[in-house]
Amino acid sequence: MSRRLCVGVVVGAHGLRGELRVKSFTGRPIDVAAYGPVEDEGGALRFRLKVVGEAKGGVVLARAEGVADRDAAEALTGTRLWVPRAALPAGGDDDDFYVEDLIGLAVEDENGEGIGKIASIGDFGAGDVVEVRMDAGGSGLYAFTRANFPVVDPGGGRVVLRPPHEVAAEPEKEGTGSGE
Numbered sequence: 001m002s003r004r005l006c007v008g009v010v011v012g013a014h015g016l017r018g019e020l021r022v023k024s025f026t027g028r029p030i031d032v033a034a035y036g037p038v039e040d041e042g043g044a045l046r047f048r049l050k051v052v053g054e055a056k057g058g059v060v061l062a063r064a065e066g067v068a069d070r071d072a073a074e075a076l077t078g079t080r081l082w083v084p085r086a087a088l089p090a091g092g093d094d095d096d097f098y099v100e101d102l103i104g105l106a107v108e109d110e111n112g113e114g115i116g117k118i119a120s121i122g123d124f125g126a127g128d129v130v131e132v133r134m135d136a137g138g139s140g141l142y143a144f145t146r147a148n149f150p151v152v153d154p155g156g157g158r159v160v161l162r163p164p165h166e167v168a169a170e171p172e173k174e175g176t177g178s179g180e
Contacts, residue, residue: 003085004039005100008032010081011059013073019052020062020073022081029058035088038081045079097154099128106158107132110150115161132161 012021024032032038033049040046053061067073085100099121107115119133121144128144142148142163151160 003100004082005085005088005098006080006082007035007038008081010073010076010079012077013070014061016070018063018067018069018073020049020064020067020076021055022049022060022062024058024060029054029060032060032081033062035083038083040079041082043082049081097152101154102130102152102159105154107161108158110160110162118159 007026008022008024010020011023013019014021022032024030026032026034030051033051037046037048047065047067049062049064051060051062055061064073064076067076085098088098102118102121105118107117109115114135116132116134116136116139119131119139121128121130123129130142130144130149131139132142133139140163142161148162148164149159150162151158153159
């Protein structure tokens with residue numbers, strides 16, 4: 001299957017005529033319907049969306065082909081909506097890219113030495129976290145910040161990692177902690 005991006009998720013039904021409440025993951029929530037037909041995770045279900053309204057929090061109200069009543073709309077709750085990566089526009093500048101485009105990129109230090117590859121990127125509530133699978137074995141997790149990743153170059157197939165310095169434990173002072 002070709003690379004796809006998740007543009008939204010059905011969060012519930014709206015009304016009695018089969019309208020969907022869709023949480024959009026696009027820059028402008030109404031664009032969830034702008035990239036052609038959407039598919040479910042497995043690609044078995046495919047339909048076009050038509051945005052008919054907006055709600056709070058990046059949620060849009062949409063009609064979907066073949067969904068004619070509330071029961072059919074409710075049955076789609078939790079369905080993630082995917083489009084082919086090629087359907088989305090290319091990034092416009094150095095800070096404009098899709099997270100999907102970073103998976104698998106080479107990770108280098110500031111001297112250009114290879115460290116590993118980006119294995120995944122997740123958002124656990126406090127911002128994006130990058131998992132780097134290290135060439136030497138194991139993996140590391142790093143906040144996706146400009147300080148940690150000063151260079152993000154999807155076109156060049158690499159990112160530069162400047163890991164935060166570890167906090168060294170203070171050495172024990174003589175005469176403390178032993179009761180003497």
